[in-house]
Amino acid sequence: MKIYWIKAQAPRKVVALARHLGIEAEFEHVDALAGGLKTPAYAALNPNRKAPTMVDGDFVLWESPAIMIYLCNKVGSDMWPATNLADQVEVMRWISWNDTHWMRAVGNFYFEHIIKPRFHMGAADRDALEKEVPGLLALAEILDDHLAGRDYVACDRLTIADFQLAAMATDWREAEMPLAGYTNIVRWLDGLMDIPAWANPWPETTPQTRQAA
Ligand SMILES: N[C@@H](CCC(=O)N[C@@H](CS)C(=O)NCC(=O)O)C(=O)O
Structure with missing residues (x-):
């Protein structure tokens, strides 16, 4: 593969x-x-x-x-709950919520503060992000409420929904996402960092590709 x-x-x-x-x-x-x-x-x-x-x-x-x-x-x-259909739709619900709502909101911050510098695309536009804050906070409240008393997004265990929702939010501090007050989200994201492959996902690259990355 x-x-x-x-x-x-x-x-x-x-x-x-x-x-x-x-x-x-x-x-x-x-x-x-x-x-x-x-x-x-x-x-x-x-x-x-x-x-x-x-x-x-x-x-x-x-x-x-x-x-x-x-x-x-x-x-x-x-x-991925291949056989438990109740769990399957629970995972799908959160993947769908991510793709329609959450990733768009956190994605603005991720793009400005993570992608732009990484791919030499200029300085972060903090003014443009100002107007994105209310939308992000409204969604953060929903996710934070859901994560109260939970360690994972779906099915009370680690699923691909966690990786889907955390993909950009995991960089929230560096990306200046205003999430510090959402203690359940912060606890969940910090908890995922206990997974070695999540904390350090990137494979080795050759010196040539490392320079480009
Ligand atoms: N919905 C796609 C998104 C793929 C995507 O947008 N990949 C980005 C990186 S996160 C990319 O390749 N960007 C390079 C480009 O647009 O030139 C997926 O989940 O795989």
Whole structure:
């Protein structure tokens, strides 16, 4: 199996999960700054020209939640509840909530403070983020209330929903997301850092690719 990645939130989930589950994968770093996502060869695998992409034999898959489900199914991990339908929809509820609401709100901060400097895209626009604060706080309140008395987002155990919701929020301090007052969210995010593959997801890169990342 090969997993194509760049140092950003969607590949982070997939790489971390593969490593957490002990899946033997070849982690292929794509040099986005050098146009690696735009080559015809990469576009043939992923027409979105984005990362991650997974190739397992003849099977090619993109979209990080789908790849995470595939990885769990491959090794029978209950981080995706393959057979318990009540748990399955619970995980899907939070993945959907993330993709429609939460990731858009935290994503503004993540982009300005994490992606821009990492990919040499200029300075963070703090003024633009000001108007995003109320929307983020409204969603943070929902998530914080949900996490009261819970260590995980769904099913009372670690699932791919945790990785999906934490992918950008995990960088909340550096990204200046105003989450400090949401103690349940902070406790949950800090708790995920006890997972070695989540805390240190990135595979080794060659000196050449390390420079680009
Ligand atoms: N919905 C996709 C998102 C993929 C995506 O947007 N990947 C970003 C990194 S987080 C990317 O490759 N960006 C590079 C670019 O747009 O040039 C997934 O979950 O896999």
